[in-house]
Amino acid sequence: MPDPYINAVAQLDSVKKYIDAPGNLFDQLKTPEHIIRKSISVQMDNGSKKTFVAFRLQHNSARGPYKGGIRFHPQVNEAEMKALSMLMTWKCAVVDIPFGGGKGGIVVDPKSLSEKELERLSRSYMKTFAPYFGAWKDIPAPDVNTNAQIMAWMLDEYIKIQNSKFKIQDDESPYAVLTGKPVELGGSQGREEATGFGGAIVLEQIAKKLKLKRQYTTVAIQGFGNVGYWFAYFADQAGFKVVAASDSKGAIFVPKGMNPELTLAGKKEQGTIAGNYCVGSVCDVKLGKTLAEEDLLQLKVDILVPAALEGSIHKGNAGKVQARTVIEMANAPVTPEADVVLQKKGVLIVPDILSNAGGVTTSYFEWSQNLSGASWKKEVVLQKLREVMETSFDAVWSVSKENNIDLRSAAYVLAVRRVLDAMRLRGTQ
Numbered sequence: 001m002p003d004p005y006i007n008a009v010a011q012l013d014s015v016k017k018y019i020d021a022p023g024n025l026f027d028q029l030k031t032p033e034h035i036i037r038k039s040i041s042v043q044m045d046n047g048s049k050k051t052f053v054a055f056r057l058q059h060n061s062a063r064g065p066y067k068g069g070i071r072f073h074p075q076v077n078e079a080e081m082k083a084l085s086m087l088m089t090w091k092c093a094v095v096d097i098p099f100g101g102g103k104g105g106i107v108v109d110p111k112s113l114s115e116k117e118l119e120r121l122s123r124s125y126m127k128t129f130a131p132y133f134g135a136w137k138d139i140p141a142p143d144v145n146t147n148a149q150i151m152a153w154m155l156d157e158y159i160k161i162q163n164s165k166f167k168i169q170d171d172e173s174p175y176a177v178l179t180g181k182p183v184e185l186g187g188s189q190g191r192e193e194a195t196g197f198g199g200a201i202v203l204e205q206i207a208k209k210l211k212l213k214r215q216y217t218t219v220a221i222q223g224f225g226n227v228g229y230w231f232a233y234f235a236d237q238a239g240f241k242v243v244a245a246s247d248s249k250g251a252i253f254v255p256k257g258m259n260p261e262l263t264l265a266g267k268k269e270q271g272t273i274a275g276n277y278c279v280g281s282v283c284d285v286k287l288g289k290t291l292a293e294e295d296l297l298q299l300k301v302d303i304l305v306p307a308a309l310e311g312s313i314h315k316g317n318a319g320k321v322q323a324r325t326v327i328e329m330a331n332a333p334v335t336p337e338a339d340v341v342l343q344k345k346g347v348l349i350v351p352d353i354l355s356n357a358g359g360v361t362t363s364y365f366e367w368s369q370n371l372s373g374a375s376w377k378k379e380v381v382l383q384k385l386r387e388v389m390e391t392s393f394d395a396v397w398s399v400s401k402e403n404n405i406d407l408r409s410a411a412y413v414l415a416v417r418r419v420l421d422a423m424r425l426r427g428t429q
């Protein structure tokens with residue numbers, strides 16, 4: 001697979017001609033402000049110690065503290081972290097929330113760990129990286145294979161460190177240092193479903209622009225984790241026809257339209273590891289017919305939603321995509337080569353930095369509630385999120401029409417201009 005960081009820089013360079021900025025300022029955007037790489041040591045259940053490589057990348061803080069998730073995945077590496085932290089800078093700018101971009105990760109297959117090991121790993125990460133985090137410095141959140149429980153362990157660890165002799169911050173609520181927490185620990189109502197909900201709002205906007213009738217609009221979703229599931233749920237609620245879904249073990253195709261809740265129940269029935277990870281596969285659900293995961297990408301549907309990992313639509317399979325619209329719910333699921341192939345075929349691509357920004361936007365709501373001591377009802381959170389997603393969608397659509405460019409380039413132009421404006425105003429001395 002091509003280097004994701006090289007891809008991210010190439011994408012940035014491709015919009016340079018639409019941006020009025022001194023070259024040196026523009027070039028600063030290519031390099032993360034901080035790369036923090038550490039080895040963390042964890043006690044395993046059998047008494048042995050294991051060492052893991054862990055990262056926090058802080059890309060740009062011109063518009064506010066760094067913001068971005070922490071992922072646990074065997075393929076985590078520095079190039080990926082550099083690319084994803086840069087994407088977070090653009091994402092926060094597209095939806096106009098006052099954060100910069102960051103990303104963290106541990107090179108680990110969390111499904112191979114017991115719950116206790118997972119807890120010790122999460123705590124050890126926070127122990128090591130706590131000095132870099134803070135409500136006004138850098139605010140982590142869940143990402144691939146991490147969730148509210150993991151945030152709770154990390155919060156607890158942060159509080160312990162804050163109270164210990166190694167005091168990190170004075171007068172600062174530790175609750176505003178992480179988002180995506182359980183509601184019982186200062187998490188926001190609606191945060192869990194936020195990314196999928198935001199994506200469904202984008203789907204509604206696309207249907208309006210393309211004049212698609214919801215009940216005839218077919219949707220296939222690759223990836224049935226938190227993001228894929230909630231996208232399916234809200235798309236179904238809004239009257240769209242979700243006909244296919246997949247996870248890493250396989251896919252199902254239900255031409256009449258599936259019930260996302262039943263599909264999830266079926267997946268869960270297969271059992272869980274450590275109470276945190278589903279090991280079942282949506283392909284085991286006794287509905288419709290099963291497909292290979294790769295075949296889902298080639299279904300003749302109206303909307304294809306990659307909601308798994310980066311690079312799932314690449315030059316090897318892009319030619320076979322039959323959908324007319326792709327809504328990117330994973331981060332960077334379409335490689336630049338695949339993007340070219342899809343565009344040549346006339347496929348409309350809604351970029352990740354717009355369509356999956358509902359998660360970080362609701363993280364911003366969570367952080368705001370934590371800092372002000374407020375607690376908003378779920379309907380309030382989702383209504384505010386709807387407004388942000390609709391406004392951002394319209395802004396990106398307008399830039400695209402004004403400049404006659406695709407939606408990804410338009411989202412980049414909007415975001416990069418906002419970040420550069422902040423840098424310019426702050427001065428260069």
Ligand code: GLU
Nearest residue numbers: 068069141143359360363
């Ligand atoms: N991991 C999510 C993302 O990639 C959310 C980040 C956050 O809430 O800070 O957008």
